[in-house]
Amino acid sequence: MRISELSRVTGVPVATVKYYLREGLVPPGRATGATQAQYDENHVARLRLARALVQVGGLSVAAARDVLGSLDATEGSLHRVLGAAHSALPPHVGEEREPTRARELASAWGWRVHPHAPALRQLENALAALADVGAPASDERLARYADLIHRIAQVDVTGVPTTSREEAATAVVIGTVLWEPVLLALRRLAQEAVSVEVLDQS
């Protein structure tokens, strides 16, 4: 298909398609002339994912390019794809803080994670922020969340297709960037529902 049809099928304006092509978020089409190219279903899928990362995930174009690049570049197991995607996905945290407590917690829960996993630093920073406002996270409360979130992760990982590496990588990116807003919205709704239930009992 031509670029105009690519735009029509995906609902992404031609100017945005050209911008994403120029920035490398979508691979170039097959050249059919000096100024024309042909696109296929792979371009449609990649363009939809690029738009979702930028518009729903709130990623910068540069961050989206890194994440989409990890889909092409990663080799090997689902586990490696997960690592590559998590490293490229926000939030990005500095190197300044050693994730000592986060490592201890993961170890206490029997979670085997890479000692330099970016999520360890994210956790350490988030815990430091809580301590900083005078509302430190207790080990007990964290353990209760960890138990429930481990079960959520089992649902996550079960949902990743094992048919092809690219499909698996795409599912991991979608699972991180696009499911996070779903889960956060569910938590806010559940908080409201639980607070109503508590009111009823009091």
Add this chain to the structure above:
Amino acid sequence: MRISELSRVTGVPVATVKYYLREGLVPPGRATGATQAQYDENHVARLRLARALVQVGGLSVAAARDVLGSLDATEGSLHRVLGAAHSALPPHVGEEREPTRARELASAWGWRVHPHAPALRQLENALAALADVGAPASDERLARYADLIHRIAQVDVTGVPTTSREEAATAVVIGTVLWEPVLLALRRLAQEAVSVEVLDQS
């Protein structure tokens, strides 16, 4: 205490303290002269919370002012405080999409939520984004998450102090803005741990 000590105690630079005062994130001190004012422990607490919202929560100064304003303005039950805080907190979504499916889901799960709760629109938008990339969320998968997240919300609500309205409101804001990064980091770590466990079994 003077502004210099307020800065020293909280670790927030004087220039930032002045900026937050000017923008209304922190209430003015008690004037003790033409250019001097005294601050107390309430200012310390508010300043720490303001900094955490902006630096960890990633809120704009305007959004942080709205959230902090909801702490002062809200009257009544914890349930109302929750609604006010959620409305002021990101992500903000437009009015364009009617949250039809989100309402149906909440109703199917027996969750009593306000029909105009902002989280319903957040959920609807997030679900639309998943459908848009060709990875729609099934009712079955959502129900599994909803069950686990309802239990997370029970931990959340149990942790809210009932001693005073202001403490409750502060805890709700902290629970939403500062615990969300903790829970997301835990999910990423748990995904890695579960994917290792799955590898071991295969």
